[in-house]
Amino acid sequence: xxxxxxxxxxxxxxxxxxxxxxxxxxxxxxxxxxxxxxxxxxxxxxxxxxxxxxxxxxxxxxxxxxxxxxxxxxxxxxxxxxxxxxxxxxxxxxxxxxxxxxxxxxxxxxxxxxxxxxxxxxxxxxxxxxxxxxxxxxxxxxxxxxxxxxxxxxxxxxxxxxxxxxxxxxxxxxxxxxxxxxxxxxxxxxxxxxxxxxxxxxxxxxxxxxxxxxxxxxxxxxxxxxxxxxxxxxxxxxxxxxxxxxxxxxxxxxxxxxxxxxxxxxxxxxxxxxxxxxxxxxxxxxxxxxxxxxxxxxxxxxxxxxxxxxxxxxxxx
Numbered sequence: 069x070x071x072x073x074x075x076x077x078x079x080x081x082x083x084x085x086x087x088x089x090x091x092x093x094x095x096x097x098x099x100x101x102x103x104x105x106x107x108x109x110x111x112x113x114x115x116x117x118x119x120x121x122x123x124x125x126x127x128x129x130x131x132x133x134x135x136x137x138x139x140x141x142x143x144x145x146x147x148x149x150x151x152x153x154x155x156x157x158x159x160x161x162x163x164x165x166x167x168x169x170x171x172x173x174x175x176x177x178x179x180x181x182x183x184x185x186x187x188x189x190x191x192x193x194x195x196x197x198x199x200x201x202x203x204x205x206x207x208x209x210x211x212x213x214x215x216x217x218x219x220x221x222x223x224x225x226x227x228x229x230x231x232x233x234x235x236x237x238x239x240x241x242x243x244x245x246x247x248x249x250x251x252x253x254x255x256x257x258x259x260x261x262x263x264x265x266x267x268x269x270x271x272x273x274x275x276x277x278x279x280x281x282x283x284x285x286x287x288x289x290x291x292x293x294x295x296x297x298x299x300x301x302x303x304x305x306x307x308x309x310x311x312x313x314x315x316x317x318x319x320x321x322x323x324x325x326x327x328x329x330x331x332x333x334x335x336x337x338x339x340x341x342x343x344x345x346x347x348x349x350x351x352x353x354x355x356x357x358x359x360x361x362x363x364x365x366x367x368x369x370x371x372x373x374x375x376x377x378x379x380x381x382x383x384x385x
Contacts (some may be wrong), residue, residue, distance in 0.1 A: 081262065092184045140179050140187065142167055143213025145272040148191065151204040156195075173199050184209060213260055214291050219244040221295035222251040237270060237285045240293060247276070250314060252296035259291045270328050299374035306335035315376075320369045324378050331357065336383040342370055342379040 109352045140146070144163045148171065150156040163169055167180025174194040177293060179187050184207040195203040215231045217240050222331070224245020231240075237255065241247060255270040268285060272295075275283035299315040302325055308329025325331060342353040360367040373377070 119222075125325065128292075138209065139181055139183055140209070141213060141214045142180055144209060145211035145213070146179070147208040147210045149206040150191075150195070150200075151206070153200065153203070164211065181383040184269045210268060215287075215289040217287050218290070218293075222248045222297050223295050224248060235287050237283070237287060237293065238275065240287060242294070244293075247272070247295055250298050250312075252298040254292040254296045256296065257285055257291055258286070258294065259288065275351065301372050301375065302377045304377065304379050306382050308332065315372065319372045321372065321378055322357070322360055322366075322369045324372060325357070325380065331380055333381050336381045337361075339381055341379040341381065342372075343379060344373060 075154075083339075142163050142165050145159075145160050146163065146169065147160060148158045148169075158171065161169050161171075163179055168176045168178055170176050171191065174191065177187075177191060177194065179190075187207045188205045189275075191205045191207075192203045195205070198253045215235070216228055217231060217235065218228045219240060220226050223241060224247075226244065229240060229243055234350070237257065251272060253272055255272055255275070257268040257270065258265055259268075270283050270285060270361060274280040300312045301311050301315045301319065303324050307325060308331075310328060313324060313327050323341065326339075331337060337357040338356055340355040342355055344351050344353065353370060355370055356368070362365045
């Protein structure tokens with residue numbers, strides 16, 4: 069009886085010390101989070117860089133982040149700790165193809181399809197059955213057997229991709245067929261951090277055109293990558309290649325027509341229509357192409373806005 073009482077006293081002491089250590093660790097994490105949130109870096113993409121670097125450095129903490137969301141599957145590697153029972157603990161054990169792990173005393177335990185908390189409860193119940201009076205079990209996900217990344221938006225092949233090892237943003241976008249012509253300025257990576265969805269903004273031009281590898285984010289299981297769509301304008305009618313085109317702030321009616329290959333020989337050059345929708349209303353602006361092509365008066369060229377439609381009608385004569 070004295071031995072059992074002593075064991076319970078020691079167990080309580082260990083649990084109190086453990087709780088204090090966890091509380092201290094959480095406080096340190098909160099201090100680091102405040103330091104990141106109050107960073108004086110510019111609010112544009114440089115602030116995104118700081119957040120990206122922070123999350124990359126926290127990659128080893130993904131087992132805690134996904135603790136209640138992620139369901140264990142075949143080939144995952146677990147760390148199973150039975151407190152005060154080192155002989156029953158395992159530093160690394162891989163889940164078998166059929167979803168089991170073999171543990172001391174209790175033997176084969178089905179873990180696939182359960183989250184870490186559910187596995188802890190299952191192992192504790194098995195240990196209570198004639199082995200340990202009040203077992204305390206902790207399960208951590210050490211390594212994913214496979215990772216699923218979801219790629220959406222302006223890519224060649226949107227969908228969910230299964231990978232077996234670490235992957236970066238560049239690699240997963242390449243696997244998804246690359247960015248389309250109409251990809252926007254931002255690539256968004258959405259992930260769950262401590263039960264809260266966070267969004268990381270990546271500058272497409274910095275990554276793909278400038279080769280800035282600080283934007284090449286390391287991805288984790290169940291990340292969502294969304295390639296945004298750029299703003300567009302439309303050029304229709306009597307042009308060589310009618311269609312939609314990427315909008316930019318410097319784009320004008322004349323430049324849009326040039327992107328569409330120029331007007332045809334039967335185009336009504338003096339009756340070009342610019343259709344613009346705003347606030348539920350549709351306005352039509354008439355443009356004479358000869359004003360700034362033949363007469364050289366570029367002040368009469370009209371700047372375009374996103375979703376503007378340039379229509380080049382056919383001349384009747």
